[in-house]
Amino acid sequence: MKNNKQIKLVIFDWAGTTVDYGCFAPLEVFIKIFQEKGINITYGEAREPMGLSKIDHIEAILKNSRITDLWKKKYNREWNKNDISDLYFNFEKKLFEILENYTTPISGIIPLAKKLRDNNIKIGSTTGYTRKMLDIVIDGAKKKGYSPDIFVTPTETSVGRPYPYMIYENMSLFNIKDPNLVVKIGDTISDIKEGINAGVWTIGVIKGSNELGLREDEVNAMDKKILGEKMRKVKEKMILAGAHMVIDDITEVYAAIKIINQKLEEKNPYLLLTPGPLTTTKSVRKAMMKDLCTWDDDYNNLVQDLRKRLLDIAYLNSKKYSVVLIQGSGTFSVEAVIGGSISSEEKLLVIANGAYGNRIGEISNILKHNYKILDFGELGAINLKTIEETIKEEKFTHIAMVHCETTTGRLNPINEVGEIAKKYNLSYIIDAMSSFGGISIDMEKTNCDFLISSSNKCIQGVPGFGFIIGKIEAIIKCKNKAKSLSLDLYSQWKTMNDFNGKWRFTSPTHVVRAFYQALLELENEGGIKEREKRYKENNAILLEGMKKFRL
Protein backbone atom coordinates (compact mmCIF):
# COMPACT_ATOMS: atom_id res chain seq x y z
CA MET A 1 0.00 0.00 0.00
CA LYS A 2 1.28 3.40 -0.92
CA ASN A 3 2.12 5.64 1.99
CA ASN A 4 0.56 9.05 1.42
CA LYS A 5 3.13 10.80 3.56
CA GLN A 6 4.93 12.52 0.71
CA ILE A 7 6.12 16.05 0.13
CA LYS A 8 3.11 18.10 -0.98
CA LEU A 9 4.47 21.63 -1.10
CA VAL A 10 7.83 23.16 -2.00
CA ILE A 11 8.28 26.79 -1.04
CA PHE A 12 10.97 28.64 -2.96
CA ASP A 13 12.61 31.92 -2.18
CA TRP A 14 12.84 34.40 -5.07
CA ALA A 15 16.06 36.40 -5.65
CA GLY A 16 19.16 34.20 -5.57
CA THR A 17 17.10 30.99 -5.54
CA THR A 18 14.71 31.01 -8.51
CA VAL A 19 15.49 34.34 -10.25
CA ASP A 20 18.35 36.85 -10.23
CA TYR A 21 21.36 34.50 -10.17
CA GLY A 22 23.78 35.68 -7.47
CA CYS A 23 21.11 37.95 -5.91
CA PHE A 24 22.41 41.22 -7.31
CA ALA A 25 19.33 43.48 -7.59
CA PRO A 26 18.97 44.57 -3.96
CA LEU A 27 22.71 44.45 -3.42
CA GLU A 28 23.54 47.24 -5.86
CA VAL A 29 20.81 49.41 -4.39
CA PHE A 30 21.91 48.91 -0.78
CA ILE A 31 25.39 50.00 -1.71
CA LYS A 32 24.07 53.01 -3.62
CA ILE A 33 21.79 54.34 -0.85
CA PHE A 34 24.55 54.21 1.73
CA GLN A 35 26.96 55.82 -0.72
CA GLU A 36 24.54 58.72 -1.10
CA LYS A 37 24.66 59.13 2.69
CA GLY A 38 28.45 59.36 2.43
CA ILE A 39 29.08 55.88 3.81
CA ASN A 40 30.81 53.20 1.78
CA ILE A 41 29.73 49.70 2.71
CA THR A 42 31.32 46.57 1.29
CA TYR A 43 29.57 43.92 -0.78
CA GLY A 44 29.95 41.53 2.13
CA GLU A 45 28.31 43.94 4.55
CA ALA A 46 25.49 44.55 2.13
CA ARG A 47 24.97 40.82 1.57
CA GLU A 48 25.18 39.59 5.15
CA PRO A 49 21.52 40.19 6.22
CA MET A 50 20.06 39.22 2.82
CA GLY A 51 16.70 37.49 2.92
CA LEU A 52 15.27 39.71 5.64
CA SER A 53 12.53 42.14 4.67
CA LYS A 54 14.25 45.11 3.09
CA ILE A 55 13.54 47.53 5.93
CA ASP A 56 14.93 45.04 8.47
CA HIS A 57 17.87 44.56 6.14
CA ILE A 58 18.72 48.29 6.25
CA GLU A 59 18.52 48.25 10.04
CA ALA A 60 20.78 45.18 10.16
CA ILE A 61 23.40 46.97 8.04
CA LEU A 62 23.24 49.99 10.36
CA LYS A 63 23.66 47.71 13.38
CA ASN A 64 26.95 46.38 11.97
CA SER A 65 29.46 47.94 14.40
CA ARG A 66 31.72 49.27 11.64
CA ILE A 67 28.81 51.04 9.96
CA THR A 68 27.51 52.34 13.30
CA ASP A 69 30.95 53.90 13.90
CA LEU A 70 31.15 55.39 10.41
CA TRP A 71 27.71 56.91 10.90
CA LYS A 72 28.71 58.49 14.22
CA LYS A 73 31.85 59.95 12.71
CA LYS A 74 29.97 61.39 9.75
CA TYR A 75 26.95 62.83 11.57
CA ASN A 76 28.16 63.24 15.17
CA ARG A 77 25.17 61.22 16.39
CA GLU A 78 23.75 57.72 16.44
CA TRP A 79 21.50 56.59 13.59
CA ASN A 80 17.78 56.51 14.40
CA LYS A 81 14.41 55.36 13.08
CA ASN A 82 14.10 58.39 10.79
CA ASP A 83 17.38 57.47 9.12
CA ILE A 84 16.02 53.98 8.45
CA SER A 85 12.87 55.48 6.90
CA ASP A 86 14.98 57.84 4.82
CA LEU A 87 17.25 55.11 3.55
CA TYR A 88 14.32 52.85 2.89
CA PHE A 89 12.41 55.52 0.93
CA ASN A 90 15.44 55.93 -1.31
CA PHE A 91 15.91 52.13 -1.51
CA GLU A 92 12.37 51.55 -2.76
CA LYS A 93 12.59 54.29 -5.35
CA LYS A 94 15.85 53.00 -6.78
CA LEU A 95 14.84 49.36 -6.63
CA PHE A 96 11.63 49.96 -8.53
CA GLU A 97 13.64 51.54 -11.32
CA ILE A 98 15.90 48.53 -11.86
CA LEU A 99 14.01 45.54 -10.47
CA GLU A 100 12.58 44.37 -13.75
CA ASN A 101 16.10 43.75 -15.05
CA TYR A 102 16.66 41.17 -12.31
CA THR A 103 13.78 38.80 -12.94
CA THR A 104 15.45 36.19 -15.15
CA PRO A 105 14.69 32.66 -13.94
CA ILE A 106 17.77 30.72 -12.83
CA SER A 107 18.46 27.92 -15.30
CA GLY A 108 16.83 24.68 -14.27
CA ILE A 109 13.90 26.19 -12.39
CA ILE A 110 11.45 26.08 -15.31
CA PRO A 111 11.75 22.33 -16.02
CA LEU A 112 11.89 21.70 -12.25
CA ALA A 113 8.60 23.55 -11.73
CA LYS A 114 7.02 21.43 -14.45
CA LYS A 115 8.33 18.23 -12.90
CA LEU A 116 7.03 19.17 -9.47
CA ARG A 117 3.59 19.94 -10.89
CA ASP A 118 3.57 16.70 -12.88
CA ASN A 119 4.11 14.96 -9.54
CA ASN A 120 1.31 16.83 -7.78
CA ILE A 121 3.65 18.95 -5.72
CA LYS A 122 2.50 22.54 -5.19
CA ILE A 123 4.91 25.42 -5.62
CA GLY A 124 4.78 28.16 -3.01
CA SER A 125 7.02 31.16 -2.41
CA THR A 126 8.25 33.55 0.25
CA THR A 127 10.51 36.57 -0.08
CA GLY A 128 12.23 39.55 1.48
CA TYR A 129 10.59 41.85 -1.10
CA THR A 130 7.43 43.79 -0.22
CA ARG A 131 4.24 43.08 -2.15
CA LYS A 132 4.82 46.04 -4.49
CA MET A 133 8.38 44.93 -5.25
CA LEU A 134 7.45 41.31 -5.69
CA ASP A 135 4.65 42.16 -8.11
CA ILE A 136 7.32 43.47 -10.48
CA VAL A 137 9.38 40.31 -10.04
CA ILE A 138 6.35 38.04 -10.51
CA ASP A 139 5.47 39.81 -13.76
CA GLY A 140 9.02 39.73 -15.11
CA ALA A 141 9.59 36.06 -14.21
CA LYS A 142 6.22 35.00 -15.58
CA LYS A 143 7.01 36.55 -18.97
CA LYS A 144 10.18 34.47 -19.00
CA GLY A 145 8.43 31.23 -18.07
CA TYR A 146 8.54 30.85 -14.28
CA SER A 147 5.59 31.33 -11.99
CA PRO A 148 4.90 29.64 -8.65
CA ASP A 149 1.32 28.84 -7.57
CA ILE A 150 1.27 31.37 -4.74
CA PHE A 151 3.27 34.35 -3.54
CA VAL A 152 3.52 35.47 0.08
CA THR A 153 5.44 38.59 1.12
CA PRO A 154 6.15 40.17 4.53
CA THR A 155 3.47 42.74 3.62
CA GLU A 156 0.80 40.12 4.30
CA THR A 157 2.31 38.68 7.46
CA SER A 158 3.51 41.97 8.99
CA VAL A 159 6.85 40.39 9.96
CA GLY A 160 9.24 38.64 7.62
CA ARG A 161 12.10 36.20 8.16
CA PRO A 162 13.35 34.63 10.27
CA TYR A 163 9.77 34.34 11.54
CA PRO A 164 7.92 31.36 10.05
CA TYR A 165 4.63 33.13 9.22
CA MET A 166 5.12 33.41 5.45
CA ILE A 167 5.59 29.64 5.34
CA TYR A 168 2.49 29.10 7.48
CA GLU A 169 0.56 31.38 5.12
CA ASN A 170 1.67 29.18 2.20
CA MET A 171 0.57 26.06 4.09
CA SER A 172 -2.71 27.68 5.01
CA LEU A 173 -3.48 28.63 1.40
CA PHE A 174 -2.96 25.00 0.36
CA ASN A 175 -4.68 23.61 3.45
CA ILE A 176 -1.65 21.61 4.60
CA LYS A 177 -1.45 20.73 8.29
CA ASP A 178 1.77 18.78 8.57
CA PRO A 179 5.08 20.71 8.28
CA ASN A 180 6.79 17.38 7.56
CA LEU A 181 5.20 17.46 4.11
CA VAL A 182 6.66 20.86 3.25
CA VAL A 183 10.11 21.82 1.95
CA LYS A 184 11.57 25.32 2.08
CA ILE A 185 14.34 26.12 -0.38
CA GLY A 186 16.45 29.23 -0.23
CA ASP A 187 19.86 30.79 -0.73
CA THR A 188 20.36 32.93 2.39
CA ILE A 189 20.86 32.25 6.08
CA SER A 190 17.53 33.93 6.88
CA ASP A 191 15.86 31.55 4.44
CA ILE A 192 17.29 28.61 6.38
CA LYS A 193 16.22 30.07 9.71
CA GLU A 194 12.71 30.73 8.39
CA GLY A 195 12.42 27.07 7.36
CA ILE A 196 13.81 25.73 10.62
CA ASN A 197 11.56 27.99 12.68
CA ALA A 198 8.57 26.73 10.72
CA GLY A 199 9.59 23.12 11.36
CA VAL A 200 9.64 22.24 7.65
CA TRP A 201 12.39 20.44 5.72
CA THR A 202 14.94 23.11 4.85
CA ILE A 203 17.32 23.01 1.92
CA GLY A 204 20.03 25.52 1.03
CA VAL A 205 21.14 26.10 -2.58
CA ILE A 206 24.72 27.15 -3.25
CA LYS A 207 25.11 28.16 -6.90
CA GLY A 208 23.33 31.41 -7.70
CA SER A 209 23.02 32.15 -3.99
CA ASN A 210 23.54 35.38 -2.15
CA GLU A 211 25.93 33.48 0.10
CA LEU A 212 28.18 32.51 -2.82
CA GLY A 213 27.62 35.97 -4.33
CA LEU A 214 28.95 35.17 -7.81
CA ARG A 215 27.49 35.70 -11.28
CA GLU A 216 26.79 32.63 -13.41
CA ASP A 217 29.65 33.39 -15.82
CA GLU A 218 32.02 33.81 -12.87
CA VAL A 219 30.98 30.44 -11.45
CA ASN A 220 31.45 28.73 -14.82
CA ALA A 221 34.87 30.28 -15.45
CA MET A 222 36.26 29.78 -11.97
CA ASP A 223 39.02 27.29 -11.22
CA LYS A 224 37.26 24.13 -9.96
CA LYS A 225 39.33 23.93 -6.81
CA ILE A 226 38.79 27.54 -5.81
CA LEU A 227 35.08 27.28 -6.55
CA GLY A 228 34.91 24.02 -4.59
CA GLU A 229 36.47 25.70 -1.57
CA LYS A 230 34.06 28.66 -1.75
CA MET A 231 31.10 26.31 -2.11
CA ARG A 232 32.26 24.22 0.82
CA LYS A 233 32.29 27.33 3.03
CA VAL A 234 28.75 28.26 2.00
CA LYS A 235 27.59 24.72 2.67
CA GLU A 236 29.13 24.72 6.11
CA LYS A 237 27.49 28.03 6.97
CA MET A 238 24.08 26.75 5.86
CA ILE A 239 24.46 23.47 7.76
CA LEU A 240 25.45 25.37 10.89
CA ALA A 241 22.33 27.53 10.45
CA GLY A 242 20.33 24.28 10.62
CA ALA A 243 19.72 23.28 6.98
CA HIS A 244 18.72 19.62 6.63
CA MET A 245 20.42 19.48 3.24
CA VAL A 246 22.53 21.74 1.08
CA ILE A 247 22.54 21.19 -2.67
CA ASP A 248 24.86 22.52 -5.36
CA ASP A 249 22.14 23.96 -7.55
CA ILE A 250 18.42 24.00 -8.17
CA THR A 251 18.55 21.00 -10.53
CA GLU A 252 19.16 18.77 -7.48
CA VAL A 253 15.87 19.70 -5.82
CA TYR A 254 13.88 16.80 -7.18
CA ALA A 255 16.45 14.22 -6.07
CA ALA A 256 16.49 15.84 -2.61
CA ILE A 257 12.70 15.55 -2.39
CA LYS A 258 12.95 11.89 -3.30
CA ILE A 259 15.37 11.35 -0.41
CA ILE A 260 13.01 13.15 1.97
CA ASN A 261 10.09 11.07 0.69
CA GLN A 262 12.08 7.93 1.44
CA LYS A 263 12.63 9.14 4.97
CA LEU A 264 8.92 9.88 5.35
CA GLU A 265 8.02 6.49 3.99
CA GLU A 266 10.30 4.72 6.41
CA LYS A 267 9.07 6.89 9.25
CA ASN A 268 12.75 7.13 10.02
CA PRO A 269 14.01 10.66 10.56
CA TYR A 270 17.57 9.58 11.34
CA LEU A 271 20.42 10.28 8.95
CA LEU A 272 22.98 8.38 11.05
CA LEU A 273 21.99 5.24 12.80
CA THR A 274 22.48 1.61 13.54
CA PRO A 275 24.93 1.73 16.43
CA GLY A 276 28.09 3.03 14.94
CA PRO A 277 27.19 5.80 14.34
CA LEU A 278 27.02 4.63 10.79
CA THR A 279 24.31 4.37 8.31
CA THR A 280 23.07 1.22 6.69
CA THR A 281 21.95 1.45 3.09
CA LYS A 282 18.44 0.70 2.02
CA SER A 283 19.73 -2.26 0.01
CA VAL A 284 21.42 -3.72 3.10
CA ARG A 285 18.16 -3.51 5.00
CA LYS A 286 16.26 -4.84 2.03
CA ALA A 287 18.45 -7.96 2.05
CA MET A 288 16.71 -8.91 5.30
CA MET A 289 13.33 -9.22 3.59
CA LYS A 290 14.06 -12.77 2.51
CA ASP A 291 13.82 -15.75 4.84
CA LEU A 292 16.58 -18.32 4.70
CA CYS A 293 16.82 -21.58 6.56
CA THR A 294 19.72 -22.27 8.92
CA TRP A 295 20.32 -25.69 7.39
CA ASP A 296 19.85 -24.81 3.71
CA ASP A 297 22.88 -25.23 1.46
CA ASP A 298 22.19 -21.79 -0.04
CA TYR A 299 22.51 -20.24 3.35
CA ASN A 300 25.54 -22.22 4.47
CA ASN A 301 27.36 -21.44 1.24
CA LEU A 302 26.65 -17.79 1.84
CA VAL A 303 28.18 -18.09 5.32
CA GLN A 304 31.26 -19.76 3.89
CA ASP A 305 31.69 -17.10 1.25
CA LEU A 306 31.23 -14.42 3.91
CA ARG A 307 33.96 -16.00 6.09
CA LYS A 308 36.28 -16.13 3.09
CA ARG A 309 35.60 -12.47 2.29
CA LEU A 310 36.45 -11.45 5.85
CA LEU A 311 39.83 -13.15 5.50
CA ASP A 312 40.38 -11.24 2.27
CA ILE A 313 39.69 -7.95 4.02
CA ALA A 314 42.35 -8.80 6.61
CA TYR A 315 44.79 -9.74 3.78
CA LEU A 316 44.91 -13.35 4.98
CA ASN A 317 44.69 -16.80 3.42
CA SER A 318 42.66 -19.72 4.71
CA LYS A 319 45.66 -22.01 5.29
CA LYS A 320 46.67 -20.32 8.53
CA TYR A 321 43.61 -18.33 9.47
CA SER A 322 39.91 -18.93 9.95
CA VAL A 323 36.78 -16.96 10.86
CA VAL A 324 34.34 -17.75 13.66
CA LEU A 325 30.93 -16.05 13.76
CA ILE A 326 29.20 -15.61 17.10
CA GLN A 327 25.58 -14.59 17.75
CA GLY A 328 25.00 -11.45 19.80
CA SER A 329 26.55 -8.00 19.88
CA GLY A 330 30.29 -7.31 19.70
CA THR A 331 30.83 -7.81 23.41
CA PHE A 332 29.61 -11.41 23.11
CA SER A 333 32.49 -12.10 20.72
CA VAL A 334 35.02 -10.37 22.99
CA GLU A 335 33.74 -12.53 25.84
CA ALA A 336 33.92 -15.65 23.67
CA VAL A 337 37.62 -14.95 23.01
CA ILE A 338 38.58 -13.89 26.54
CA GLY A 339 36.62 -16.79 28.04
CA GLY A 340 37.38 -19.30 25.33
CA SER A 341 41.11 -18.85 24.86
CA ILE A 342 42.44 -18.32 28.39
CA SER A 343 42.50 -20.99 31.10
CA SER A 344 42.73 -20.50 34.86
CA GLU A 345 46.44 -21.33 34.87
CA GLU A 346 47.16 -18.55 32.39
CA LYS A 347 47.41 -14.81 32.92
CA LEU A 348 46.12 -11.92 30.84
CA LEU A 349 47.52 -8.40 30.58
CA VAL A 350 44.79 -5.93 29.54
CA ILE A 351 45.96 -2.67 28.01
CA ALA A 352 43.30 -0.02 28.52
CA ASN A 353 42.75 3.63 27.73
CA GLY A 354 38.99 3.90 27.69
CA ALA A 355 35.70 2.14 28.34
CA TYR A 356 36.19 -0.71 25.87
CA GLY A 357 39.65 -1.57 27.15
CA ASN A 358 38.27 -1.62 30.66
CA ARG A 359 35.37 -3.79 29.51
CA ILE A 360 37.89 -6.53 28.68
CA GLY A 361 38.99 -6.22 32.33
CA GLU A 362 35.37 -6.52 33.49
CA ILE A 363 34.89 -9.65 31.43
CA SER A 364 38.08 -11.14 32.91
CA ASN A 365 36.88 -10.27 36.38
CA ILE A 366 33.55 -12.06 35.94
CA LEU A 367 35.33 -15.07 34.43
CA LYS A 368 37.64 -15.08 37.51
CA HIS A 369 40.67 -14.99 35.26
CA ASN A 370 44.15 -14.17 36.37
CA TYR A 371 44.60 -10.74 34.89
CA LYS A 372 46.02 -7.29 35.31
CA ILE A 373 44.77 -4.02 33.78
CA LEU A 374 47.38 -1.56 32.65
CA ASP A 375 45.22 1.57 32.43
CA PHE A 376 46.71 4.59 30.71
CA GLY A 377 43.64 6.69 31.47
CA GLU A 378 40.88 7.81 29.18
CA LEU A 379 42.96 10.47 27.45
CA GLY A 380 46.25 8.64 27.75
CA ALA A 381 48.40 7.24 24.97
CA ILE A 382 49.73 3.70 25.20
CA ASN A 383 53.30 3.63 26.46
CA LEU A 384 55.20 0.68 25.00
CA LYS A 385 57.99 0.88 27.53
CA THR A 386 55.57 0.61 30.46
CA ILE A 387 53.99 -2.42 28.82
CA GLU A 388 57.36 -4.10 28.44
CA GLU A 389 58.37 -3.33 32.01
CA THR A 390 55.09 -4.80 33.28
CA ILE A 391 55.66 -7.96 31.30
CA LYS A 392 59.17 -8.29 32.69
CA GLU A 393 57.88 -8.00 36.26
CA GLU A 394 55.17 -10.65 36.05
CA LYS A 395 54.61 -13.75 33.98
CA PHE A 396 51.82 -13.27 31.44
CA THR A 397 50.57 -15.63 28.77
CA HIS A 398 48.11 -13.31 26.98
CA ILE A 399 47.83 -9.67 26.11
CA ALA A 400 44.65 -7.90 24.95
CA MET A 401 44.08 -4.41 23.60
CA VAL A 402 41.49 -2.34 21.76
CA HIS A 403 42.60 -0.97 18.38
CA CYS A 404 40.25 2.00 18.00
CA GLU A 405 39.06 3.03 21.46
CA THR A 406 35.66 4.12 20.17
CA THR A 407 34.84 6.21 23.22
CA THR A 408 37.68 8.64 22.49
CA GLY A 409 38.53 7.80 18.90
CA ARG A 410 42.14 7.06 19.74
CA LEU A 411 43.92 4.51 17.56
CA ASN A 412 46.25 2.30 19.57
CA PRO A 413 49.52 0.98 18.08
CA ILE A 414 48.55 -2.62 17.30
CA ASN A 415 51.67 -3.45 15.30
CA GLU A 416 54.09 -2.20 17.97
CA VAL A 417 52.27 -4.05 20.75
CA GLY A 418 52.38 -7.06 18.43
CA GLU A 419 56.19 -6.84 18.40
CA ILE A 420 56.21 -6.99 22.18
CA ALA A 421 53.76 -9.91 22.22
CA LYS A 422 56.05 -11.75 19.82
CA LYS A 423 59.20 -10.96 21.81
CA TYR A 424 57.69 -12.33 25.04
CA ASN A 425 55.76 -15.10 23.35
CA LEU A 426 52.33 -13.87 24.44
CA SER A 427 49.08 -14.79 22.78
CA TYR A 428 47.70 -11.51 21.42
CA ILE A 429 44.03 -10.44 21.24
CA ILE A 430 42.83 -7.30 19.45
CA ASP A 431 39.38 -5.76 19.80
CA ALA A 432 39.16 -4.12 16.37
CA MET A 433 35.42 -3.62 16.65
CA SER A 434 35.22 -0.06 15.35
CA SER A 435 38.23 -0.12 13.02
CA PHE A 436 38.03 -3.35 11.02
CA GLY A 437 36.57 -2.62 7.61
CA GLY A 438 37.09 1.12 7.99
CA ILE A 439 40.84 1.13 8.43
CA SER A 440 43.24 -1.07 6.55
CA ILE A 441 44.56 -3.76 8.92
CA ASP A 442 47.15 -6.26 7.74
CA MET A 443 46.39 -8.87 10.36
CA GLU A 444 49.49 -10.97 9.76
CA LYS A 445 51.67 -7.92 10.43
CA THR A 446 50.06 -7.39 13.84
CA ASN A 447 51.10 -10.88 14.89
CA CYS A 448 47.81 -11.28 16.71
CA ASP A 449 46.06 -14.57 17.34
CA PHE A 450 42.54 -13.19 17.51
CA LEU A 451 41.00 -10.10 16.02
CA ILE A 452 37.40 -9.27 16.93
CA SER A 453 34.78 -7.12 15.21
CA SER A 454 31.04 -7.11 14.63
CA SER A 455 28.37 -6.87 11.96
CA ASN A 456 27.27 -3.33 12.72
CA LYS A 457 30.46 -1.33 12.72
CA CYS A 458 32.60 -0.32 9.73
CA ILE A 459 31.30 -3.05 7.42
CA GLN A 460 27.98 -1.21 7.82
CA GLY A 461 25.68 -4.16 8.39
CA VAL A 462 22.94 -4.32 11.01
CA PRO A 463 23.57 -5.51 14.61
CA GLY A 464 23.24 -9.20 15.44
CA PHE A 465 26.55 -11.03 15.41
CA GLY A 466 30.25 -10.62 15.91
CA PHE A 467 33.17 -12.30 14.22
CA ILE A 468 36.58 -13.44 15.23
CA ILE A 469 39.44 -13.88 12.84
CA GLY A 470 41.95 -16.21 14.37
CA LYS A 471 45.09 -18.23 13.70
CA ILE A 472 43.90 -21.79 13.21
CA GLU A 473 46.57 -23.15 15.54
CA ALA A 474 45.43 -20.67 18.23
CA ILE A 475 41.77 -21.63 17.75
CA ILE A 476 42.61 -25.32 18.13
CA LYS A 477 44.34 -24.54 21.43
CA CYS A 478 40.99 -23.24 22.74
CA LYS A 479 39.51 -26.73 22.90
CA ASN A 480 37.84 -27.39 26.28
CA LYS A 481 38.78 -23.98 27.65
CA ALA A 482 35.40 -22.20 27.57
CA LYS A 483 33.31 -22.06 30.73
CA SER A 484 30.25 -21.08 28.74
CA LEU A 485 28.16 -23.26 26.50
CA SER A 486 27.06 -20.63 24.01
CA LEU A 487 30.21 -18.51 24.01
CA ASP A 488 32.53 -21.41 23.25
CA LEU A 489 34.91 -20.18 20.60
CA TYR A 490 36.38 -23.56 19.74
CA SER A 491 33.09 -25.45 19.47
CA GLN A 492 31.54 -22.70 17.37
CA TRP A 493 34.51 -22.86 15.00
CA LYS A 494 34.54 -26.64 14.91
CA THR A 495 30.89 -26.83 13.88
CA MET A 496 31.28 -24.10 11.29
CA ASN A 497 34.33 -25.78 9.90
CA ASP A 498 33.11 -29.38 9.87
CA PHE A 499 29.58 -28.63 8.65
CA ASN A 500 30.24 -26.16 5.85
CA GLY A 501 29.30 -22.92 7.59
CA LYS A 502 26.61 -24.27 9.90
CA TRP A 503 26.16 -22.30 13.13
CA ARG A 504 25.93 -24.25 16.39
CA PHE A 505 22.67 -22.66 17.51
CA THR A 506 20.02 -20.72 15.59
CA SER A 507 21.84 -18.30 13.40
CA PRO A 508 20.69 -14.72 12.69
CA THR A 509 19.98 -15.48 9.03
CA HIS A 510 18.50 -12.07 8.16
CA VAL A 511 21.39 -10.23 9.73
CA VAL A 512 23.84 -12.48 7.92
CA ARG A 513 22.20 -11.78 4.57
CA ALA A 514 22.32 -8.05 5.29
CA PHE A 515 25.98 -8.35 6.26
CA TYR A 516 26.77 -10.21 3.06
CA GLN A 517 25.11 -7.41 1.08
CA ALA A 518 27.15 -4.88 3.10
CA LEU A 519 30.35 -6.74 2.16
CA LEU A 520 29.43 -6.52 -1.53
CA GLU A 521 28.79 -2.81 -1.10
CA LEU A 522 32.15 -2.35 0.60
CA GLU A 523 33.75 -3.99 -2.41
CA ASN A 524 31.72 -1.77 -4.76
CA GLU A 525 32.84 1.32 -2.94
CA GLY A 526 36.41 0.35 -3.85
CA GLY A 527 37.33 -1.66 -0.76
CA ILE A 528 38.74 -0.56 2.56
CA LYS A 529 41.12 2.01 1.05
CA GLU A 530 38.19 3.98 -0.43
CA ARG A 531 36.07 3.61 2.68
CA GLU A 532 38.95 4.78 4.84
CA LYS A 533 39.30 7.81 2.59
CA ARG A 534 35.60 8.61 2.92
CA TYR A 535 35.68 8.22 6.69
CA LYS A 536 38.72 10.50 6.89
CA GLU A 537 36.98 13.15 4.79
CA ASN A 538 33.88 12.90 6.96
CA ASN A 539 36.06 13.14 10.02
CA ALA A 540 37.68 16.34 8.73
CA ILE A 541 34.28 17.91 7.99
CA LEU A 542 33.03 16.93 11.44
CA LEU A 543 36.09 18.30 13.21
CA GLU A 544 35.95 21.57 11.36
CA GLY A 545 32.25 21.95 12.07
CA MET A 546 32.64 21.07 15.73
CA LYS A 547 35.45 23.56 16.22
CA LYS A 548 32.95 26.24 15.32
CA PHE A 549 30.72 25.17 18.20
CA ARG A 550 33.54 25.57 20.69
CA LEU A 551 32.90 28.53 22.98
Ligand SMILES: *Cc1c(COP(=O)(O)O)cnc(C)c1O
Ligand atom coordinates in the same frame (compact mmCIF):
# COMPACT_ATOMS: atom_id res chain seq x y z
C1 LIG B 1 31.14 -1.39 19.68
C2 LIG B 1 32.33 -1.86 20.37
C3 LIG B 1 32.32 -3.04 21.15
C4 LIG B 1 31.11 -3.89 21.33
O1 LIG B 1 30.00 -3.24 21.80
P1 LIG B 1 28.57 -3.95 21.67
O2 LIG B 1 27.66 -2.95 22.25
O3 LIG B 1 28.61 -5.21 22.42
O4 LIG B 1 28.35 -4.19 20.21
C5 LIG B 1 33.50 -3.45 21.71
N1 LIG B 1 34.63 -2.76 21.54
C6 LIG B 1 34.68 -1.64 20.82
C7 LIG B 1 36.00 -0.94 20.67
C8 LIG B 1 33.53 -1.15 20.21
O5 LIG B 1 33.58 -0.01 19.49
